[in-house]
Amino acid sequence: MPKPRPLLDRLLNAPDLARIVPHLQPDVLHRVIQVCGLEDCAELVALATPDQLARILDIDIWRTRPGRGEEFDVDRFRLWLEVLMQSGAPVAARKLIQLDIELAIAGFARLTSVFDRAAVSPYTTLDGEHVPGRVLNYLPVYEIGGYTIVARVPSAWDAVVDLLVCLDSDYPDYFRRLMRGCVRLSNGTREADGLHNLLPDQDQDMFDLACDRDARRESQGYVAPAQARAFLQAARQLELGGGQPPPSPVARAYFRAIEATPPTGDDPARESRGALPEPTAEAVPADDADAIAGVVEVLREAGVLTEQPRALVASADGESARLGLIRTYIESDAASTAELAYLANTIIAGCSIQGRPFTTREASDAAAAICNLGLENWPEHWRDRDLVTAFQVGWTVLHRDVCLFVAERLIDIAGDISCRDRDIQLRLHVLRRALTQHVRDRAPWRARHALDVIVMLDAPAWAALLALIDECPVIHAAIGASRQSCRAINAQDFEFISENSQIAVVREYVDSLSSALTR
16 A cells, blocks of 8 residues: 555645545545545645535544444544644634534533633722632633633644634634633533532533434434444344344334435445445536546555445355355345445444454444344244344344353353462452353453453463454454464454354354363
């Protein structure tokens, strides 16, 4: 892959760049920013439209926490302000006023504290008593437009002050709205008055901002983390012996929201699968279309744009050969492509793998593999098949026959191990207690930290167990290595479980685990 700076130079030297950038999909620009670095992409950012910036910021300034949602990244917001200011305060101000003001308020309120000047200034009472002003802890302070601004993140101070001065001069109405919002979030904690158990203003503001963002992204085909976690949790508890379950209410709500959203030219399913984005649906002159195609080709050559995920691509490798059921199903049901995209999005938003977020390709591969497993285990007395329910069947089988099964067997195996090293023996007891507790909660992956004791007994076994006792169990290369007496393995080498024969391999491996840990 070419180094980022030569790639950026090729893009910046493209003819008519100012006409090309507004027609690119936001996720294309975001990938360029990821590869080349935000600090070096100020010229591209300056050419982006407000809609493009809003879509990019919805992704870029929120930090992903695997399986636990996302949180606002104030350091990334600070960097965005500094990059916008590289084009000058007037340009940055024009970009800012066209974005969601609640986002600006949330960001500025974390970079600064803002007070009405009268509230922090000294004064003299009618009785002649002098009341000193508020002590501002010797941090940088600036007064503008009747407000006192105090730095909370000194490294962003110059950019913040210069931008606010420009807003006060050129866009006074926006400036006052921004400052009033920041003043509200700069207040102290509530007094104990019966309402003090409510969320603080800053937390409530961030909650509202996150909800608005989730609603926007849902209309674009993304899945909110809370909804994703709810769907995956319910999918683990499917009763395969009873009557066919009703459609998932979470999935139904998602598809209703998608159907109710007017078409915009974006294809959320394609975007979620990592497909090559196309220019926007607006009319594009022929010359610009050729120029856009040239830019896209440059990005493809640089590896910035990924090809279609390999999950459903016909090939001769073993993993693709195991996906026959899901491939046949998709070929016979046109609607299944959107369902598979929803499932991949759900995995990205609500699950982790090896303690980290899924990549787009991994999520697509996982969704296909789990659906294939679900189709193979589809109860005979159930009639109408659909891909979302097939995923739930596969997810239930994975949780029951792999994750819980391995955790329960490891509890027994650890209890049978007698080790001369007292520290290892104590840690084995800790492992058994942690696994027992979390198996009872049907979430044994929460005991991942306690599995570290296994590495002292057998490193490949530790890697294999971490992969099997996980939110999304997979078969680690360590299982094959142990069967072939091979000790050199790649920590990232694993395969998704897509058929019952792989579960049989897992059971065979676990049966041999006791001898591996005690030799």
